[in-house]
Amino acid sequence: MNPFFIVAQREFLSRVRKRTFLLMTILGPLFFGALIVAPALLNEMTENPDQRILVVDHSFLLVGTDKVGKAVLDYLNPEEFSEHQAIEALQNRDEFDGLLFLPPSENGDPDFILRNARLYSKNDVNFDIVRDLEATLAASATEEKLKLRGVDPSVVSQAQTRVDIKTLDLTEEGAEESAVGLKMAIGFGAGFFVYIFTFLYAAQIMRGVIEEKTSRIVEVIVSSVKPTQLMLGKILGIASVGLLQFLIWVLLTGAIVAGVTATGLLSPDTAELAANPAMASSPIPAEITGTLNAINLPLLVGSFLFYFLGGYLLYGALFAAVGAAVDSETDTQQFMLPLTMPLVLTFVLATNIIESPNGAIAFWLSILPFSSPIAMMIRLPFGVTWPEILLSMSLLALGFLFTTWLAGRIYRIGILSYGKKVTYRDLWKWIKMKP
């Protein structure tokens, strides 16, 4: 067998057999599943009980309203209770959570009343309740104002029109229904995974190289295997671990979400929201199914694998070079910054890319190989033309061929250099040096 494969096989087996792999592989989906399900679940469980609010309403703005959202209103007679007495009543009675005081006004000006409205709260009146009260008050104030000017409120409410414009993507195949929220979620999720995976597995390569150096086994091995073969074998072996883990994660996460939905822990509405967190803010979640078809799923999955592998190979080789250049993990700092910067920067600019997926920043970040694995994954759901995708992919391929070559030059010298603290100048010398 080619020694390259023997090395890759060892790297793969030694990691897959570890207890931590098993743990991560099982806990990973639980974690991601929880990340997806928990917010929805929490939302359902932390429903606040109704709160009771005392109301002193001098101007009869709320008259006849017993309940506003989750607030049950109990009216005190304004003739009998001054503001001060009402506060006392709130303090003496445990069952009440707050007091809403609406002052009198001589000419019934709603603006004056609401400017001076006060809510005294004992048990931290829920923010939602405050919002609901405000909305109710605003509505009845509007009604009052209309009446004052002799307009029938029912005419106004009939005249009001609700508009939901459907956004459509114009492509060569014609118009497709777009779902910006879902696309954002998918793009951001895929970009995030590429970002995390690249760091996670590239760092494993680096640690593996450092381990071989510090345990001094590396010279034994390079006497039978070429250093580049050793490096590439390691990179390939760990990539296989990553792909295997990813595959298991996808299957398990899917199973967990499906399982939770099936057991009815979540109502169908929440489950649907949970599956697409970004849609939570969208007013019409029912449109999800239709718009899923608008996204080219095979392209997305294929690209994810390509960009994940491409990004991993590009950065993995460089991380291997860093591992070879240092004597211990603590020495890696000085070389890590320029490697992590493009990744972190791209991730930081993710919102920018989402906001204008065809803007200049999005375009360049998704073309340049050091940022394209993340940036292109964020852009893809919004639709990217084929020439751009192919250009980006070829540049990434060229990029990792280049970094692998570069890393190989550093690696073959670095793994046999001990003791001396290595500078960037040394690295440059190593790159130029004959083996």
Add this chain to the structure above:
Amino acid sequence: MSIALHAQGLSKSYQSFKALDALHLEIPTGSIYGLLGPNGAGKTTFLRMVNQIIEPDSGSLHLHGEAMTPAHARQIGYLPEERGLYKKMKVGEQALYLAQLKGMAAAEAKSKLKEWFIRWELQSWWDKKVEELSKGQAQKIQFITTVLHQPKVLIFDEPFSGFDPVNAALIRDEMLRLHQEGSTIILSTHRMESVEELCSHIALINKGVKVLDGTVQDIREANRSNQYKLVFRGDAPSTWNIPAGVTASLTQRDARSGHQSVTFQAESPMASDLMSVLATQCQPISFEEVLPSMNDIFIQNVQA
């Protein structure tokens, strides 16, 4: 005499530093070849070249008459000075892995390994992790993995470091056995007593240049310094009647035997002349020429 390993004009520079400067070596087949030199002399650079880990700037290497390519590295067993094992890996798996990297089939490697483990009574180590072994125990595993694929040329760089005397003897005997079975052994070490005990040939390298090479006997002969040692019974004469130019050291008495000895330093070889002169002045027990030790030769040549 056939040559196992032939190095011609090997040079290697790192920036301004010359690690090797036109090194020429002929290592005879079946020899135990001592590679000597102070730290930084270029020994490790040379050994790494032989193992195709680094390439010379110029010069060539031939193994049994064939120009060396990376494929030849598998015909060599190399125990580097900086050596180690994967700490978290099991001993048996690790040995198998290293054997497979040397091109052995898994089944063959396993049966050979089992033989070694039985012979050295290490069977209980097979499933242990390397980190559970002592340094000496790990070194034994490294030795086994170096020789397992039965290479014709074996290279040991400081093989005895980390071994207690019992295990050092075990390794030494094993090296001698491999030598008798026909392996050519290159031994790089600072331990001069091992060199004198084991090596048939040596080369001394200093600052990337070969200072001297040849058989151990020839080198000692060539480095004779015309010193002679006389052991005798009874009292020494008040003054030794010796030829001009010869100086005598102080007489020393051996505490146990009671015999006395004295060393004469001459300017040129004169063993028989000196012996006949001295024989009349005392009751001699022995008279011998003192050949310099490898240690002396090493220090002399490196300092020169």
